[in-house]
């Protein structure tokens with residue numbers, strides 16, 4: 001197992017990022033938040049005045065994304081955009097541009113470059129299906145739609161943002177429908193991915209389950 005990979009895919013607000021980052025920390029592995037790349041590309045397009053519908057132009061921007069992850073922050077063109085990329089409208093924009101095949105192609109090698117020793121935990125929608133199809137462990141992390149909306153709501157309130165639970169429920173539902181219906185790399189549980197429903201689990205329980213599956217291999 002040289003440079004092993006653990007992939008964690010699943011729908012919005014299921015806890016992928018939280019669990020993936022903690023598993024990576026526990027194992028001393030690198031961590032790839034692939035959704036952040038799609039969010040960065042959506043934000044970059046917005047700031048450059050490029051429409052999210054313009055596949056060629058968005059793909060061009062995605063291919064040369066001036067993005068960096070360091071000091072626990074996300075940077076775009078030297079600006080701290082950690083909070084900006086988490087806005088709900090940017091999540092929706094990320095979901096829109098993620099349906100464009102050449103945008104996905106433009107980000108592919110950048111994601112694969114994260115596979116470095118001693119290993120990688122990667123979260124997103126197509127980590128196990130497209131980006132790291134030979135991953136040692138593939139997890140499909142989910143939770144009920146109500147629980148996911150409640151978690152996102154709490155997350156936004158904790159950040160001091162205003163949030164409307166019904167609106168969040170609707171947004172999550174729309175985004176999941178779009179992510180699952182697209183023709184390229186749709187959101188779905190792969191046959192070789194293990195299902196982890198965290199609706200009734202604590203974060204620690206979810207993390208421990210992933211670690212146990214990995215150690216059993």
Ligand SMILES: Nc1ncnc2c1ncn2[C@@H]1O[C@H](COP(=O)(O)OP(=O)(O)O)[C@@H](O)[C@H]1O
Pocket residue numbers: 011012013014015016017018019151152155198201202203204206
């Ligand atoms: N059992 C759990 N597993 C993972 N996250 C959880 C759990 N319970 C609550 N959460 C919370 O859910 C929220 C959404 O998690 P996040 O990692 O942002 O999801 P995603 O990356 O899938 O969108 C976070 O605030 C996280 O702390």
Ligand SMILES: Nc1ccn([C@H]2C[C@H](O)[C@@H](COP(=O)(O)OP(=O)(O)O)O2)c(=O)n1
Pocket residue numbers: 011012013014016017034035036038039091094095098099123124125126127175179
């Ligand atoms: N590997 C990935 C990661 C994200 N995406 C798309 C689809 C998602 O709706 C957006 C945003 O992803 P992100 O994981 O940041 O979203 P959530 O935190 O789960 O709400 O990007 C994708 O198509 N493929």
